[in-house]
Amino acid sequence: MSKVIHGIIILCILALLYFWIVPWKKKEIYFQGVLDQKNTTNVIRETADLVSPSVSPERVALLFGWKRKPAARPVTEILVEEEPPIEEKVVLATWLRPLGYAIGSDGKKYFFFKDEKSNKVLQLTDDNVDSGWKLLDVSDAEFLLEYEGKKYSVSSK
Numbered sequence: 001m002s003k004v005i006h007g008i009i010i011l012c013i014l015a016l017l018y019f020w021i022v023p024w025k026k027k028e029i030y031f032q033g034v035l036d037q038k039n040t041t042n043v044i045r046e047t048a049d050l051v052s053p054s055v056s057p058e059r060v061a062l063l064f065g066w067k068r069k070p071a072a073r074p075v076t077e078i079l080v081e082e083e084p085p086i087e088e089k090v091v092l093a094t095w096l097r098p099l100g101y102a103i104g105s106d107g108k109k110y111f112f113f114k115d116e117k118s119n120k121v122l123q124l125t126d127d128n129v130d131s132g133w134k135l136l137d138v139s140d141a142e143f144l145l146e147y148e149g150k151k152y153s154v155s156s157k
Contacts, residue, residue, distance in 0.1 A: 090144070093152035096122075098143060111135060111143065113154065 058068070099112040099121065113122040124135040124145070136151070137144035143154040
């Protein structure tokens with residue numbers, strides 16, 4: 001029995017040596033009708049048509065978890081939500097007392113206010129600034145003034 005096993009092992013070793021020592025022949029592929037460069041390109045095109053996949057690479061990639069990126073929206077479609085304007089706090093200016101108004105030679109109404117803190121008289125129009133005070137709005141009940149970015153209300157009564 002051991003002689004049979006030794007014989008099989010020796011045959012395997014000899015077969016491996018044969019395949020290792022004896023060189024392999026190169027196999028060349030010949031196309032029928034290939035005689036020049038023009039025919040070669042035609043054969044390559046025909047072969048490529050036969051080998052081309054019937055499924056797009058994207059569909060194959062989907063099988064492996066690839067996901068298509070969503071198309072970017074044009075900038076014109078992006079809407080920016082505008083924040084509602086923050087209404088400034090209007091302070092009641094009790095130290096300002098309305099004195100009245102006069103119409104100047106240019107046809108503008110000049111409103112006069114007495115600042116009881118500094119004992120100055122302010123002369124204001126729609127486009128005039130006096131001592132930092134600016135007239136914003138005139139109504140029957142009140143005057144709306146601005147001083148250093150803050151809004152002040154002066155009662156017209």
